[in-house]
Amino acid sequence: MDDSITLKGIKQGLLVTVKPDGRWTELSSRLMTLIDSQSSFFRGAQVTLSLGERELRRHELANLQTALAKRDVTLLAVLSNSAMTQASTRKLGLETQLEALAHLEGKGLEPVQSLRPPPIDPEEHGTTGVLVKRTLRNGRTVHSHGHVVVVGDVNAGAMIVADGDIIVWGHLRGTVHAGANGDEGAVVCALHLAPTQLRIAGYITISPDERRRKPRPEMALVRNGRIEAESWEL
Amino acid sequence: MGARVITITSGKGGVGKTTATANLAVSLATLNKKVVCVDADIGLRNLDVVMGLENRIVYDLVDVVEGRCKLRQAMVKDKRVPDLYLLPAAQTRDKTAVSPQDMVALTDQLREDYDLILIDSPAGIEWGFRNALAPADEVIVITNPEVSAVRDADRIIGLIEAEERRIPVSLMINRVKPEMVRRGDMLSVNDVMEILSIRLLGVVPEDQEILISSNKGTPLTLEDHKTPAGEAFLNIARRVTGENVPLISLDQKGGVLRRLARMFGSSDST
Numbered sequence: 001m002d003d004s005i006t007l008k009g010i011k012q013g014l015l016v017t018v019k020p021d022g023r024w025t026e027l028s029s030r031l032m033t034l035i036d037s038q039s040s041f042f043r044g045a046q047v048t049l050s051l052g053e054r055e056l057r058r059h060e061l062a063n064l065q066t067a068l069a070k071r072d073v074t075l076l077a078v079l080s081n082s083a084m085t086q087a088s089t090r091k092l093g094l095e096t097q098l099e100a101l102a103h104l105e106g107k108g109l110e111p112v113q114s115l116r117p118p119p120i121d122p123e124e125h126g127t128t129g130v131l132v133k134r135t136l137r138n139g140r141t142v143h144s145h146g147h148v149v150v151v152g153d154v155n156a157g158a159m160i161v162a163d164g165d166i167i168v169w170g171h172l173r174g175t176v177h178a179g180a181n182g183d184e185g186a187v188v189c190a191l192h193l194a195p196t197q198l199r200i201a202g203y204i205t206i207s208p209d210e211r212r213r214k215p216r217p218e219m220a221l222v223r224n225g226r227i228e229a230e231s232w233e234l
Numbered sequence: 235m236g237a238r239v240i241t242i243t244s245g246k247g248g249v250g251k252t253t254a255t256a257n258l259a260v261s262l263a264t265l266n267k268k269v270v271c272v273d274a275d276i277g278l279r280n281l282d283v284v285m286g287l288e289n290r291i292v293y294d295l296v297d298v299v300e301g302r303c304k305l306r307q308a309m310v311k312d313k314r315v316p317d318l319y320l321l322p323a324a325q326t327r328d329k330t331a332v333s334p335q336d337m338v339a340l341t342d343q344l345r346e347d348y349d350l351i352l353i354d355s356p357a358g359i360e361w362g363f364r365n366a367l368a369p370a371d372e373v374i375v376i377t378n379p380e381v382s383a384v385r386d387a388d389r390i391i392g393l394i395e396a397e398e399r400r401i402p403v404s405l406m407i408n409r410v411k412p413e414m415v416r417r418g419d420m421l422s423v424n425d426v427m428e429i430l431s432i433r434l435l436g437v438v439p440e441d442q443e444i445l446i447s448s449n450k451g452t453p454l455t456l457e458d459h460k461t462p463a464g465e466a467f468l469n470i471a472r473r474v475t476g477e478n479v480p481l482i483s484l485d486q487k488g489g490v491l492r493r494l495a496r497m498f499g500s501s502d503s504t
Contacts, residue, residue: 134395135431136392137388137389137391137392137395138385138386138388138389138392139389139392139393140392153429153431155388155429156385156388156429157385157388157389171428173429
């Protein structure tokens with residue numbers, strides 16, 4: 001195989017890079033041949049396509065998507081520097097950037113932006129997440145498709161939305177939504193759990209009126225069809 | 235570099251920015267600093283009124299920016315103290331008449347000749363706040379011990395912290411009523427600090443004299459008699475100049491407020 005098509009495993013599945021030069025019809029059929037030759041490997045795969053400068057029209061992308069779907073391969077996102085390709089991608093309702101990065105850009109959260117696929121212990125599977133090492137003040141919002149860990153306070157007026165868990169090493173006074181994509185198993189933990197509003201998946205609750213109780217670490221989770229808080233300890 | 239530029243801001247309106255700016259400026263001038271106050275609240279100027287200099291304004295900040303006069307011509311000298319000047323805001327225009335770059339250029343011109351430049355920021359987080367923040371070397375955020383004011387202070391601090399250049403921020407808690415705090419009806423200094431967690435520059439007690447002096451156009455610190463709030467402003471001014479005026483300890487509960495009350499009540503040192 002030549003190097004016009006390369007494969008790489010990423011957190012979101014497979015990253016398929018197709019060189020920006022050469023005829024698209026030829027390259028796309030070469031990609032299909034490649035998939036067919038290793039169909040068991042590709043079956044059920046989630047693919048992100050990286051196209052560089054290549055300009056693709058909507059129907060070209062749609063054809064590719066159909067061809068991939070026939071092979072039980074899902075097209076997740078198309079990364080491209082070309083405005084036309086990006087527009088085509090959006091018209092098909094696909095992501096134009098890798099999710100975990102796209103939603104966190106331009107929020108002034110430096111630690112977040114430098115979040116790349118973490119080269120942790122290769123034995124460890126690893127999950128996506130965001131570490132915020134400062135207090136989230138009023139008006140600040142953090143979105144993540146993974147977990148969110150805050151080392152600092154989350155003040156009233158700040159908001160965290162995560163598909164995974166939310167852990168706050170400090171006072172949690174703002175609004176948080178864990179398991180935002182519907183995961184009822186998500187939890188919210190804080191050294192002092194006093195959120196304005198706490199949501200897990202489709203459940204919503206507010207903090208009970210507890211004036212001046214000594215703060216203690218708590219974990220909120222969904223149990224018996226409602227959100228409950230329990231002491232968070234070993 | 236010359237003068238330090240200190241912007242006084244709050245997010246929420248009505249917490250006492252302008253009064254604090256005026257009193258701080260006068261206090262600093264009585265400490266023999268060369269001070270200039272810049273009113274950045276274009277369209278809703280007030281600082282001149284509180285300082286009692288309204289009737290002496292000829293040109294204003296927008297005139298300077300648009301080249302209708304020299305900077306020196308727009309400066310109003312306060313004759314009651316050695317070296318205090320006011321650069322008034324325009325009343326007839328709005329905030330967009332001045333850009334953040336204009337403010338930087340303007341303060342750079344002033345830096346040579348003064349020790350301190352105080353900028354009175356308008357309320358809000360939009361254009362006017364951006365103008366006031368742009369030239370700041372330091373920021374003093376003012377809040378009141380009430381939930382909505384603390385919220386807005388938190389927002390403002392967040393915005394300042396998000397700036398690329400690191401700007402030191404400190405907090406002034408204004409209009410504290412020790413009596414109410416003691417009864418548990420008002421947020422305590424501790425409560426506010428727990429949420430905002432930045433350097434505390436000083437606490438100013440609620441004082442009826444403030445309103446009287448603002449209406450008269452005589453900043454409290456210029457009055458002959460000593461007042462609790464006036465003393466507090468003077469202490470804050472001392473801290474601004476780098477003098478080590480101890481704050482009342484905040485690490486103890488209960489007793490602190492009582493002591494606070496006692497200290498505000500007595501006139502020797504707050």
